[in-house]
Amino acid sequence: TPRRPVPPTQLPMNEVLRQLSSTRLARPWYIHLYLCVRRQLWLEHTNVGLMAGRMIINVATGLLTSTLWANAPMTREGLELRSSLIFHCCMSTVLSVAMEMPPMMAERAVFYKQREACFYPVWTYWVANNLSRVAFWGFVEALLFCAPIYWMTGLRDYPGSFLFFWFALYLLNATASVIFKAMAILCATLPTAQILVGLLQVFFFLFAGYLIPWDTLPGAWVWARWCSPQSYAYAALAIDQFQGQVFSCNETIPLWECWYSGDFWLEQHGISVLSQWGYMGLLAVFLGLWFLVGLVVLHFVRHRTRHCAVYVDSEEPTQVTLKKPPPVSLCWENVSYSVKLSSSCFRTKKTNKVLLKSISGHAMPGTLTALMGPSGAGKTTLLDVLAGRKSGPVQGDILVNGKPKTELFRHLCAYVEQSDYHSPKCTVAETLEFSANLRLPRGTSPTDRRDLVTSVLALLQLTELKHERIKDLTVEQRKRVSVGVELVAGPSVLFLDEPTTKLDANGAQKLVHILLAICRELRLSIICTIHQPSTQIFSLFDNLLLLHYSGTQIYFGPVGPLGVHVCQYFEALPGVRPLQPGMNPATWMLEEIGGGVAHSRERGETFGRVFEQHRLRERMLGFIHGERGRAQEGFTAPVDVVKKPRFHCPAFPSCGEAQYNATYARQMWFVLRRCMTVYWRSPGYNLIRILIVAAFGVIFGTAYWRLMWNVQGVFLHLSWAYTTTYYLGLTFIVAGLSVHIGERGVFNREQASRTYAPWVYGLCYQISELPYVAAITSMFL
Numbered sequence: 185t186p187r188r189p190v191p192p193t194q195l196p197m198n199e200v201l202r203q204l205s206s207t208r209l210a211r212p213w214y215i216h217l218y219l220c221v222r223r224q225l226w227l228e229h230t231n232v233g234l235m236a237g238r239m240i241i242n243v244a245t246g247l248l249t250s251t252l253w254a255n256a257p258m259t260r261e262g263l264e265l266r267s268s269l270i271f272h273c274c275m276s277t278v279l280s281v282a283m284e285m286p287p288m289m290a291e292r293a294v295f296y297k298q299r300e301a302c303f304y305p306v307w308t309y310w311v312a313n314n315l316s317r318v319a320f321w322g323f324v325e326a327l328l329f330c331a332p333i334y335w336m337t338g339l340r341d342y343p344g345s346f347l348f349f350w351f352a353l354y355l356l357n358a359t360a361s362v363i364f365k366a367m368a369i370l371c372a373t374l375p376t377a378q379i380l381v382g383l384l385q386v387f388f389f390l391f392a393g394y395l396i397p398w399d400t401l402p403g404a405w406v407w408a409r410w411c412s413p414q415s416y417a418y419a420a421l422a423i424d425q426f427q428g429q430v431f432s433c434n435e436t437i438p439l440w441e442c443w444y445s446g447d448f449w450l451e452q453h454g455i456s457v458l459s460q461w462g463y464m465g466l467l468a469v470f471l472g473l474w475f476l477v478g479l480v481v482l483h484f485v486r487h488r489t490r491h492c493a494v495y496v497d498s499e500e501p502t503q504v505t506l507k508k509p510p511p512v513s514l515c516w517e518n519v520s521y522s523v524k525l526s527s528s529c530f531r532t533k534k535t536n537k538v539l540l541k542s543i544s545g546h547a548m549p550g551t552l553t554a555l556m557g558p559s560g561a562g563k564t565t566l567l568d569v570l571a572g573r574k575s576g577p578v579q580g581d582i583l584v585n586g587k588p589k590t591e592l593f594r595h596l597c598a599y600v601e602q603s604d605y606h607s608p609k610c611t612v613a614e615t616l617e618f619s620a621n622l623r624l625p626r627g628t629s630p631t632d633r634r635d636l637v638t639s640v641l642a643l644l645q646l647t648e649l650k651h652e653r654i655k656d657l658t659v660e661q662r663k664r665v666s667v668g669v670e671l672v673a674g675p676s677v678l679f680l681d682e683p684t685t686k687l688d689a690n691g692a693q694k695l696v697h698i699l700l701a702i703c704r705e706l707r708l709s710i711i712c713t714i715h716q717p718s719t720q721i722f723s724l725f726d727n728l729l730l731l732h733y734s735g736t737q738i739y740f741g742p743v744g745p746l747g748v749h750v751c752q753y754f755e756a757l758p759g760v761r762p763l764q765p766g767m768n769p770a771t772w773m774l775e776e777i778g779g780g781v782a783h784s785r786e787r788g789e790t791f792g793r794v795f796e797q798h799r800l801r802e803r804m805l806g807f808i809h810g811e812r813g814r815a816q817e818g819f820t821a822p823v824d825v826v827k828k829p830r831f832h833c834p835a836f837p838s839c840g841e842a843q844y845n846a847t848y849a850r851q852m853w854f855v856l857r858r859c860m861t862v863y864w865r866s867p868g869y870n871l872i873r874i875l876i877v878a879a880f881g882v883i884f885g886t887a888y889w890r891l892m893w894n895v896q897g898v899f900l901h902l903s904w905a906y907t908t909t910y911y912l913g914l915t916f917i918v919a920g921l922s923v924h925i926g927e928r929g930v931f932n933r934e935q936a937s938r939t940y941a942p943w944v945y946g947l948c949y950q951i952s953e954l955p956y957v958a959a960i961t962s963m964f965l
Contacts (some may be wrong), residue, residue, distance in 0.1 A: 200843055205510065216304035216305060224315070249272060253272075254458050261443065278356065289368045298481075329353065351754070352417045359470055369485065372487045391412045417463075419455045426449055508706050511707050513546065513811060514584060516544060518543075521574065540565060542568055545737075554725040556770070558732070560734075561734075573936060586812045596676045605668045611653055612651065621846070623845050626637070649661060663683060680699070680712035684721070685715070695743075722746075727742055730773070733789030738794075740800065743815045781824065855940055873956070
């Protein structure tokens with residue numbers, strides 16, 4: 185029986201080592217090691233883009249560096265240039281592997297599951313995770329980076345020195361990789377890990393021996409040189425390049441009249457304490473120690489996701505009176521969509537892949553239409569095409585009230601995405617108010633906006649949760665918030681992409697009941713994709729559009745109570761087994777069309793040909809043609825009359841402010857207010873920045889203690905100016921990136937619905953950062 189690991193603080197050291205080396209496993213250790221290594225190599229093989237990007241970055245950085253330090257002279261100034269080049273190479277090598285932390289943190293949840301189930305010994309996973317870098321990628325990256333630098337900058341012209349330069353950067357690359365991965369395992373969140381790694385980088389770079397020469401270190405920081413892996417690589421490379429070398433005083437004086445010894449420079453800077461291989465040995469020991477630290481942390485630490493979901497008693501459905509939007513019918517006839525795919529690794533040959541094949545259907549006001557089919561059938565693609573979210577060419581006709589769809593349709597529809605992206609620090613009411621303030625027409629009064637938000641909260645049974653933050657809600661409650669965010673925009677057509685995903689049976693049924701109530705109350709045309717609903721949920725839909733693989737349509741028509749109309753249609757087809765009592769009609773239908781576990785493309789194509797000749801398709805096409813005819817005769821309201829903006833713009837997609845329902849000034853006000861709210865409600869993020877910058881201040885203030893104004897003091901003053909500005913700015917950049925990456929999903933969703941202009945979002949976040957940056961920088965100084 186697998187045993188849960190005991191915290192190491194409660195065990196003696198011999199028991200910790202025993203647990204690290206022995207686990208109850210069914211196979212020998214070398215089999216587990218082989219499987220872990222093979223999986224890791226396969227993961228890296230499938231992530232070609234990341235690896236290629238890293239290779240390109242190393243080559244580009246190497247070429248740029250070689251041009252800046254090109255042909256350094258053999259003078260005293262050239263010696264100083266070479267020392268700065270060595271430091272820069274070491275710094276770039278460490279920074280190049282910082283991107284390994286996010287993938288490592290993303291894999292933790294899978295590893296924790298496999299560790300508790302005793303899939304393999306922990307050390308085999310850790311060895312496999314680092315073996316590819318130590319055995320291959322570290323060598324390749326170091327070679328691509330150092331090859332142009334070494335032969336273009338005038339370093340020691342000796343093959344053995346080049347190989348040593350390559351080996352030193354490789355070993356430093358591997359050491360930094362292990363350190364960053366260990367920090368990714370140790371820290372609970374990515375922002376915390378990035379900021380702490382930034383503090384470690386400052387420590388490593390500051391005491392590497394170049395920014396502050398070792399002979400000028402204050403007495404309290406003498407020990408720090410031995411705790412920096414970069415100091416070992418820097419010292420080893422400096423000894424290899426300068427030992428036994430003689431440099432002239434300047435280019436105008438011959439070498440025999442005035443010369444400067446590299447050995448004297450090494451001794452003056454306190455580097456010649458050990459040999460170059462002695463420093464390499466210490467760097468290897470440093471690598472081994474951090475490898476063991478990562479192994480111990482990986483074995484005993486597990487970061488569990490904290491869920492503070494708020495559970496309330498189900499609210500009784502409230503009778504709410506909402507202003508009904510203008511009714512809009514949506515029809516589509518023979519809609520086809522295809523994309524071009526690259527058929528070779530060099531992207532020279534393109535093939536056309538058809539995703540939708542002549543799909544037809546309609547959604548009328550007050551009806552709930554389901555798009556169903558197996559995975560890969562094109563359900564979401566069809567939904568995106570109808571909503572106007574696909575950029576490629578679309579064949580066929582899409583009619584809005586019998587007229588061809590135009591760009592104004594974006595103001596008539598709303599789209600609820602499958603993922604619920606909202607600012608986690610905002611409350612439910614604030615989230616809906618933000619959408620209402622920016623997406624309702626410009627003539628809407630503030631009172632009407634507030635009343636609409638209150639009514640939507642009651643309709644979605646979110647009134648008791650309106651002051652709760654998004655991060656504290658359950659999955660089902662967040663989904664209702666997503667529906668509310670789109671509903672307060674006043675749409676006539678509502679699209680939903682798999683709204684019941686990740687919901688239990690209770691939550692899914694409750695959500696679909698709410699959608700049905702909205703559909704009937706507001707006379708909306710609702711279209712949603714859904715995957716294998718229960719019998720009760722399936723019977724709530726009015727119409728069903730069923731797709732098969734490669735976008736083949738095999739049914740469009742009514743569903744009926746308990747799916748009776750769908751069952752009657754398929755049971756009348758040859759080769760279809762009758763529905764057994766108690767069986768879910770949705771599951772039975774997918775199995776019979778060949779879209780279940782035993783999928784069959786041929787069977788689906790056969791059903792598609794049958795539907796093309798069926799009277800249901802003729803009735804559907806007759807209805808679509810009737811809508812077109814009524815629009816031509818003037819019996820239906822045209823789209824530009826249904827919801828006409830208060831502004832005029834001939835070229836609607838590219839006319840600036842006219843794309844949005846809110847003016848730029850209004851966008852700035854509400855986006856800035858939300859940004860300030862998010863920052864104010866993130867004390868942990870700001871506290872970490874304050875602590876890190878305070879640590880920076882203590883380190884820099886004591887390391888550059890009482891600088892003198894002599895020749896060496898001037899260099900130290902310049903070093904202080906460089907390190908403070910560079911690392912302080914880098915800390916704000918790294919911390920800000922982690923926040924914006926978390927908000928990227930929210931930004932993409934709001935951009936798709938044209939809530940605000942992109943430049944408004946960027947400018948507001950910059951303005952929101954200014955008070956915190958000013959306060960933290962003042963504290964640092």
